[in-house]
Amino acid sequence: MEKSYQTRILAVALALATLAVCILAGLNFSREGDFDMPTDGVLWSETANGLVALHVPADSPAQRAGIREDDVLVAANDHPTPRLAQLERQIFHTGSWGHATYSIVRRVRGSAVPARLDAQVILEPTDRSINQGLRLIALVYLLIGLYVLFRRWTAPKATHFYIFCLTSCVLYACKSSGQFDGLDWTFYWGNIVAGALQPALFLHFAVTFGEGISKLRRTVVSTALYLPGLLIAALQVVAIEVFSATENLRHRLDEIGIGYLALYYVIAAVVFYMRYRRSDQPLERQQLKWLSRGTLLSVIPFTLFYVIPYLSELPVPSPVLKAAGLTLVFLPLTFAWAIVRYRLMDTDLIFKRGVTYTLATAALVGVYFAVVGLSAEIAHTRLPSLKIWGLVAVIVATALIFDPIKTAIQGRLDRVFDRKRYDYRETLIEFSRGLSSETDLAALAQSIVERLSQTLLVARVAVFLAPVGEDSQGPQLAAAHGLTPGEIARILENAPNAGFLRFDAEHHHEENGHIFLEKPEDARTLVEKDRSLAATLDMHYFLPCRVADRRTGRARAIAVIGLGRTQDDDFLSSEDMEFLESLAGYIGIAIQNAQLFRSLETKITEFERLKEFNENIVESIKVGIFTLDLEDRIESWNAEMEVMYALSRGEALGRSITEVFPASFVEAFERSKTESGTHHLSKVRLQMLAGETRTANIAIAPLLTRDFVSVGRIVLVDDITGRVELEAQLTQAEKLSSIGLLAAGVAHEVNTPLAVISSYTQMLRKQTSDDPRLSMVLDKITQQTFRASEIVNGLLNFSRKTSSEFVPVDMNAVLKETVALLEHQFRTAKVTVQADLAATLPCVDGSQGKLQQVVLNLMLNAKDAMADSTTPHLTVATRATDTHVLLSISDKGSGIDPAHLHKIYDPFFTTKNAPREGQHKGTGLGLAVSYGIVQEHGGKIRVDSAVGQGTTFHLEFPISGLQQTVDASSRGYAGEQQTEKIAHA
Numbered sequence: 001m002e003k004s005y006q007t008r009i010l011a012v013a014l015a016l017a018t019l020a021v022c023i024l025a026g027l028n029f030s031r032e033g034d035f036d037m038p039t040d041g042v043l044w045s046e047t048a049n050g051l052v053a054l055h056v057p058a059d060s061p062a063q064r065a066g067i068r069e070d071d072v073l074v075a076a077n078d079h080p081t082p083r084l085a086q087l088e089r090q091i092f093h094t095g096s097w098g099h100a101t102y103s104i105v106r107r108v109r110g111s112a113v114p115a116r117l118d119a120q121v122i123l124e125p126t127d128r129s130i131n132q133g134l135r136l137i138a139l140v141y142l143l144i145g146l147y148v149l150f151r152r153w154t155a156p157k158a159t160h161f162y163i164f165c166l167t168s169c170v171l172y173a174c175k176s177s178g179q180f181d182g183l184d185w186t187f188y189w190g191n192i193v194a195g196a197l198q199p200a201l202f203l204h205f206a207v208t209f210g211e212g213i214s215k216l217r218r219t220v221v222s223t224a225l226y227l228p229g230l231l232i233a234a235l236q237v238v239a240i241e242v243f244s245a246t247e248n249l250r251h252r253l254d255e256i257g258i259g260y261l262a263l264y265y266v267i268a269a270v271v272f273y274m275r276y277r278r279s280d281q282p283l284e285r286q287q288l289k290w291l292s293r294g295t296l297l298s299v300i301p302f303t304l305f306y307v308i309p310y311l312s313e314l315p316v317p318s319p320v321l322k323a324a325g326l327t328l329v330f331l332p333l334t335f336a337w338a339i340v341r342y343r344l345m346d347t348d349l350i351f352k353r354g355v356t357y358t359l360a361t362a363a364l365v366g367v368y369f370a371v372v373g374l375s376a377e378i379a380h381t382r383l384p385s386l387k388i389w390g391l392v393a394v395i396v397a398t399a400l401i402f403d404p405i406k407t408a409i410q411g412r413l414d415r416v417f418d419r420k421r422y423d424y425r426e427t428l429i430e431f432s433r434g435l436s437s438e439t440d441l442a443a444l445a446q447s448i449v450e451r452l453s454q455t456l457l458v459a460r461v462a463v464f465l466a467p468v469g470e471d472s473q474g475p476q477l478a479a480a481h482g483l484t485p486g487e488i489a490r491i492l493e494n495a496p497n498a499g500f501l502r503f504d505a506e507h508h509h510e511e512n513g514h515i516f517l518e519k520p521e522d523a524r525t526l527v528e529k530d531r532s533l534a535a536t537l538d539m540h541y542f543l544p545c546r547v548a549d550r551r552t553g554r555a556r557a558i559a560v561i562g563l564g565r566t567q568d569d570d571f572l573s574s575e576d577m578e579f580l581e582s583l584a585g586y587i588g589i590a591i592q593n594a595q596l597f598r599s600l601e602t603k604i605t606e607f608e609r610l611k612e613f614n615e616n617i618v619e620s621i622k623v624g625i626f627t628l629d630l631e632d633r634i635e636s637w638n639a640e641m642e643v644m645y646a647l648s649r650g651e652a653l654g655r656s657i658t659e660v661f662p663a664s665f666v667e668a669f670e671r672s673k674t675e676s677g678t679h680h681l682s683k684v685r686l687q688m689l690a691g692e693t694r695t696a697n698i699a700i701a702p703l704l705t706r707d708f709v710s711v712g713r714i715v716l717v718d719d720i721t722g723r724v725e726l727e728a729q730l731t732q733a734e735k736l737s738s739i740g741l742l743a744a745g746v747a748h749e750v751n752t753p754l755a756v757i758s759s760y761t762q763m764l765r766k767q768t769s770d771d772p773r774l775s776m777v778l779d780k781i782t783q784q785t786f787r788a789s790e791i792v793n794g795l796l797n798f799s800r801k802t803s804s805e806f807v808p809v810d811m812n813a814v815l816k817e818t819v820a821l822l823e824h825q826f827r828t829a830k831v832t833v834q835a836d837l838a839a840t841l842p843c844v845d846g847s848q849g850k851l852q853q854v855v856l857n858l859m860l861n862a863k864d865a866m867a868d869s870t871t872p873h874l875t876v877a878t879r880a881t882d883t884h885v886l887l888s889i890s891d892k893g894s895g896i897d898p899a900h901l902h903k904i905y906d907p908f909f910t911t912k913n914a915p916r917e918g919q920h921k922g923t924g925l926g927l928a929v930s931y932g933i934v935q936e937h938g939g940k941i942r943v944d945s946a947v948g949q950g951t952t953f954h955l956e957f958p959i960s961g962l963q964q965t966v967d968a969s970s971r972g973y974a975g976e977q978q979t980e981k982i983a984h985a
Helices: 002-034 084-094 129-151 158-173 182-208 215-242 247-278 282-312 318-340 347-381 388-400 402-418 420-433 441-456 485-497 528-537 574-620 639-645 663-672 721-767 772-799 811-821 823-828 848-865 898-903 926-936 969-984
Strands: 043-047 050-055 072-076 099-106 115-122 461-465 476-481 541-548 555-563 624-628 634-637 679-687 693-704 710-719 807-809 832-836 844-846 873-880 884-891 940-946 950-958
Touching: 002 129, 002 158, 002 182, 043 084, 072 084, 084 099, 129 158, 129 318, 158 182, 158 318, 182 215, 182 247, 215 247, 247 282, 282 318, 441 461, 441 476, 441 555, 441 574, 476 485, 485 528, 541 574, 555 574, 624 639, 624 693, 639 710, 663 679, 663 693, 693 721, 721 772, 807 811, 807 848, 811 823, 811 832, 811 848, 811 873, 811 884, 823 848, 844 848, 844 950, 848 873, 848 884, 848 926, 848 950, 926 940
Parallel strands: 832 873
Antiparallel strands: 043 050, 050 072, 072 099, 099 115, 461 476, 461 555, 541 555, 624 634, 624 710, 679 693, 693 710, 807 844, 873 884, 884 950, 940 950
């Protein structure tokens, strides 16, 4: 609390002092401008005989009037002048540009009696132009002091520096105007006090700069340094106020003050240089290097060309004196850096530019006088009509060539100060221009660190990328130079959690836009975890690369560049940092471009994958798909459409729908365009280019963008020709099933009258046994009744559901019964049946009904195959081997096309789609069902066929008893095969 109170008091005191100094400086400038102090230009010395001329400057009013050194002034304007005060009174009374009559006594060589003469002196205003330059220095001191005070209030020696700047402002801005009233005496004594304190403050800073000096030593040294200045100020007060000092005494006191000022400046420069040689701290060494250079740059010209001539009273041209006094402006500029402690923020740059402008100004003055002299000669001799306007034109032209001269000198100094770095910077500028050409982010980051290291000679460089997206982690190391693998591993682990690498709104950094860590391992401004990472990095500069964020409208850090010291263990200069800050923008844009390019490549890859996936779906789907543009031209045509329509994609694309599809489809399509939404066309018959007719369901829907803007139509063509045929076959099978049920019912009803007819016929046979002719007729009726009954019972047995229980079955009996069942159909078709049955045939295990169904299907197919034959003949044969019963059914029909042999067992495959007279339309199920039954019985079926010669089916069944040894899985496998075939259809 006490420290805070003291700080507030100090702040108020400094504010009041600053305000007072500004007011006094303004008043002094105003009074000096309103008052001209006349002078004769002579340095007079008071003696017993009068005022003796110690020094008469060349081209002064007295010198032009003929006054020489050692002349004695006894009267001015007929008023005696035993003291300097009487002369000054007469000078002020005469005024500037007035004529004053000086009574001079001059010694004549060779004569003992001095000569007395009068000189007419035209008084001139005192030349105070040097005061304006000194006020400029005062303004620089005040501005730098305020900048340091407001920018780094808590920095070491900030208050000391500001007091020094304020004192220097009083020293250079407050000058006596010569009126010597109350306010003018304030200016005078303020200047005296400031002159006593300012050199002591400067040397005090030089001696105590940096760390390592004890508090006791600091106190002793501070006290000793201020004593000479206080003594000089006290002498001034005593000499003027007590003893009414003569002009000689005042002049000597002024010489002491100037010598004191120069001596302290020279000692400070030496102290800075010696400490620079002994310092082992990189930052302090860099500071002291520029402090010593800046001090020497100010002190040497000031001492050589101003102080020494003033003390020795040597004649020096006035422009030289003024230029030497103005070199003091470099002192506050270099001194400012020592307080700000901010990597030589401006000292080195200002130092070089100060020299540049000084040399440029000198060159400009030379050129100016040369051009003016040349133009004056031309104006007087050749162009007398130009008069004053020619001179004005020359002045303007001279001013215009100032900038090229300054630029040329700046380039030369850059090469002198930076040597190879100048070429490196030019290379780096070219590199910054080509940054955007690199699109690979990893290669770009590595290129950045390598080029920065080569250009700035920095030992350690790293690039950290800012997190992208809400779910991303913190900054990530993208590339590094000068780091060991172990350091990189630790950085990769800890960098995402580093707070000092986050240059965003939530992690505010210094206003200068980057971080400087003098000692990374002991950075007090960082938290513990960040301090550990900073120590691992061992870097001193962290510079954000910012880009504009179009969402927020503010700049955001897209990357952070970390840099260490140079290979010579020096810190970077302010010019390096200024250049890096400019380059950071280009690097940020290049990194953003690389990230956008990577994102674009990812999206393109995803888009291509998605496009390929969608195209694969469209190409693989068993539905024809094509799209039309707004002009009804085909834009896409999938593989199914190529197969279905027998038209390649290349031939279809770009053609109008009217050129490809028949008029019936085009008319339906045009009708659909008048309706909104998806339009469905059911069972549309399309005439294919190959000549066949296909049946299809067609869906027509608008093709919309994300914004629901129609860009065309999409058409789906589902070929249902096979499905329609299957439906027809299923309908026919349903009809056959119904007819079978009806036939069973009819057969059941027919059995009753047949039984009655048979009974009555047998009764009549008994009663007419004596009549052979009638008995013969009744026997035939009875036989035919039995035969009809057998046919009806066969139909009933075939229509009944048979059980899956296997029993011994005689295949000869199955064949005979089936032939008897089909006898009428064979007779109608004029088919002769030849039975070549084995006399003794072993039984097989099976279902008699299912086996009879197989034989019935094969015989009916054989009959249909011989419909065009003139001599249809069917052969049925059986024989037995040791293990199997063999059965063959042969016909002399048309045979089977070899292209169809592999499909005859497929469900619903049939060649009887358009049956001839006497044939029935096939369902495609007979052979498929027969194949499944044979497999179920553990048998085999094969076919031999030749087109035009006939077909033979060979069936093979295990003999009864051996069948029981067959694994039960055979029956299951047979059923699975049958199911698979039906499912395949």
